[in-house]
Amino acid sequence: MDEQKVLLSKYSFESKVVQPSKGEKVLPPLPDVEKYGTVVTRFAPNPDCVLHLGSARAIILSHDYARMYGGKFILRFEDTDPRLKKASLLFYDSIKEDLEWLGCEWDEEYIQSDRLPIYYEYARRLLEVGGAYVCTCESGVFKKLLLEKKPCPCRLLSSRENIERFDKMLDGTFGEGEAVLRIKTDLEHPNPAVRDWPALRIVDTKKHPHPRVGSKYRVWPLYNFSAGLDDHLMGITHIIRGKEHYTNMIRQKYMYAHLKWEYPTAIHYGRLKIEGGVLSKSKIMQGISKGLYSGFDDPRLATFKALRRRGILPNTIRQIIHEVNIKPVDATISWSTLYSINKKLVDPIAPRYFAVFDPIVLVIKNFVEEREIVLRKHPNLDSMGYRIIRLTPEDDVIKVYISKSDIELVKNANVFRLMGFANLTDLVLKDSVAEAKFHSFDMETAKKLNAPLIHWVPVNDCINVLMVTSEGSLIKGFGERGLIEAPLDSIVQLEREGFARVDSKQDNTIKLYFSTR
RNA sequence: GCUCCGGUGGUGUAGUCCGGUCAAGCAUGUCGGCCUUUCGAGCCGUAGAUCCCGGGUUCAAAUCCCGGCCGGAGCACCA
Numbered sequence: 172m173d174e175q176k177v178l179l180s181k182y183s184f185e186s187k188v189v190q191p192s193k194g195e196k197v198l199p200p201l202p203d204v205e206k207y208g209t210v211v212t213r214f215a216p217n218p219d220c221v222l223h224l225g226s227a228r229a230i231i232l233s234h235d236y237a238r239m240y241g242g243k244f245i246l247r248f249e250d251t252d253p254r255l256k257k258a259s260l261l262f263y264d265s266i267k268e269d270l271e272w273l274g275c276e277w278d279e280e281y282i283q284s285d286r287l288p289i290y291y292e293y294a295r296r297l298l299e300v301g302g303a304y305v306c307t308c309e310s311g312v313f314k315k316l317l318l319e320k321k322p323c324p325c326r327l328l329s330s331r332e333n334i335e336r337f338d339k340m341l342d343g344t345f346g347e348g349e350a351v352l353r354i355k356t357d358l359e360h361p362n363p364a365v366r367d368w369p370a371l372r373i374v375d376t377k378k379h380p381h382p383r384v385g386s387k388y389r390v391w392p393l394y395n396f397s398a399g400l401d402d403h404l405m406g407i408t409h410i411i412r413g414k415e416h417y418t419n420m421i422r423q424k425y426m427y428a429h430l431k432w433e434y435p436t437a438i439h440y441g442r443l444k445i446e447g448g449v450l451s452k453s454k455i456m457q458g459i460s461k462g463l464y465s466g467f468d469d470p471r472l473a474t475f476k477a478l479r480r481r482g483i484l485p486n487t488i489r490q491i492i493h494e495v496n497i498k499p500v501d502a503t504i505s506w507s508t509l510y511s512i513n514k515k516l517v518d519p520i521a522p523r524y525f526a527v528f529d530p531i532v533l534v535i536k537n538f539v540e541e542r543e544i545v546l547r548k549h550p551n552l553d554s555m556g557y558r559i560i561r562l563t564p565e566d567d568v569i570k571v572y573i574s575k576s577d578i579e580l581v582k583n584a585n586v587f588r589l590m591g592f593a594n595l596t597d598l599v600l601k602d603s604v605a606e607a608k609f610h611s612f613d614m615e616t617a618k619k620l621n622a623p624l625i626h627w628v629p630v631n632d633c634i635n636v637l638m639v640t641s642e643g644s645l646i647k648g649f650g651e652r653g654l655i656e657a658p659l660d661s662i663v664q665l666e667r668e669g670f671a672r673v674d675s676k677q678d679n680t681i682k683l684y685f686s687t688r
Numbered sequence: 689g690c691u692c693c694g695g696u697g698g699u700g701u702a703g704u705c706c707g708g709u710c711a712a713g714c715a716u717g718u719c720g721g722c723c724u725u726u727c728g729a730g731c732c733g734u735a736g737a738u739c740c741c742g743g744g745u746u747c748a749a750a751u752c753c754c755g756g757c758c759g760g761a762g763c764a765c766c767a
Binding site (some may be wrong): 195216217218250254310347348351352353360361363364366369391393395398413414415416417418421429439441446480484494496498499505507509512513514515517521523525547549588590592606614624625664665666668670687688 | 693694695700703716725729760761762763764765766
């Protein structure tokens with residue numbers, strides 16, 4: 172009866188002790204491991220929003236420490252506020268998707284809204300042992316007494332009377348706001364916030380139905396009660412959570428004392444921010460409902476969905492979290508650090524292609540030869556294979572797109588080179604078209620002449636490229652034909668432009684999300 | 689205001705518990721060079737910190753003690 176049946180345990184954890192890969196920072200040892208023998212951690216989100224970088228410390232550290240010691244990692248949904256922080260069905264799944272993407276698979280899953288009977292049972296037990304009471308004082312009155320370190324009249328009631336009162340909470344005699352179950356603490360505690368804290372309250376679930384259990388229950392536990400009980404009942408040995416919960420630990424310890432339980436090892440970390448990244452649940456939710464952001468994966472947001480769509484790899488996030496580790500200080504990570512890690516991971520797997528944005532047509536006159544340019548997909552990795560760009564002259568002329576910004580680079584050079592193809596000279600601008608003459612083919616000449624190198628795309632053999640920038644805007648350009656073959660969700664490098672993730676493809680058009688330079 | 693917790697180069701971090709080998713390591717970023725048919729990756733070098741400030745203990749302090757300043761968190765019938 173104490174333990175709720177595990178909803179799901181599709182992952183066995185015995186086999187998954189994680190070996191840190193070379194070069195990656197190794198996590199420092201977790202305290203108190205020998206005390207417990209095994210390590211059990213949990214991630215306990217409220218499914219009222221998507222996950223973002225702010226939760227990354229809790230998720231990755233909890234998961235990775237569990238794996239490091241061959242322990243257990245539990246996912247627990249804390250959806251016990253049907254009114255103010257109401258959960259939404261869609262987020263339960265979205266959180267699980269994000270966890271899977273991050274490679275943080277959980278061994279057990281619980282949902283607190285399924286566990287109300289358990290909370291009621293412990294509420295009764297606490298009432299019985301005199302560790303709690305049902306308070307019917309008006310909240311202002313109670314607060315005043317609390318600040319004066321004085322007990323309210325309800326505190327003196329017998330456990331029998333308290334249990335009767337608790338039944339009245341459950342059966343509807345008391346309405347919303349009329350009674351609350353409080354845990355007895357030390358009224359002399361220097362921090363008023365820990366004195367006799369509320370554990371269960373009444374929510375009018377007719378008005379505010381819970382997304383999973385509707386109006387089945389009207390008495391709902393508050394955070395410290397349900398989380399505190401569950402941490403013990405689920406055998407959590409190490410709680411890794413934000414420092415905003417520090418006082419909650421002190422509060423919960425009083426409840427543990429009434430129940431004669433030992434509190435797990437709790438570690439509190441500081442807030443993790445990223446330069447300019449939007450990391451507030453309320454801002455994310457508001458921004459989306461106002462249409463300010465295109466969705467939970469808008470590239471301006473620091474949600475996992477957005478990072479993923481931009482081609483940030485889960486291991487990049489993992490490395491960053493291992494680097495910042497658990498410290499009570501706030502950390503602001505910079506995009507350049509994140510990019511640098513990501514680039515190192517992505518560079519060896521990203522094939523290279525040409526794509527031109529803000530294009531201008533360059534005409535190479537008197538060129539009659541048909542050519543097939545063979546280029547490596549990766550400059551240092553032959554194994555990645557080759558790509559072919561076909562150049563077919565029309566009316567004795569070859570037309571390619573080059574980037575307007577490259578005109579600046581090239582216009583003062585006697586000779587410049589279209590990468591992989593040919594060296595050109597005598598550049599002139601006519602109307603909105605550039606013209607140049609063929610000079611030579613070989614790279615040696617270009618080197619000797621110190622010719623600038625630019626990328627290009629044949630006009631008569633190219634695809635359309637749409638790219639969503641990191642600011643969320645859409646830019647259009649042209650790409651070499653072979654780019655269309657890049658698989659969905661893969662990461663490519665557009666030479667001299669940067670890395671991008673293949674988001675979708677249709678006919679002759681590929682849509683990319685810009686990742687990093 | 690009250691109760692906690694912190695403060696190491698631009699950013700992140702190591703070292704702080706058990707004072708000396710730390711006028712402080714690493715990563716990223718800056719700048720310069722090499723390499724390269726990419727402005728990517730790689731390689732080499734450079735600059736950048738009086739370890740928040742003041743006092744004390746000590747032969748010796750980033751490390752211990754006290755005071756100050758600054759920053760963060762909590763003070764919901766939220767999580």
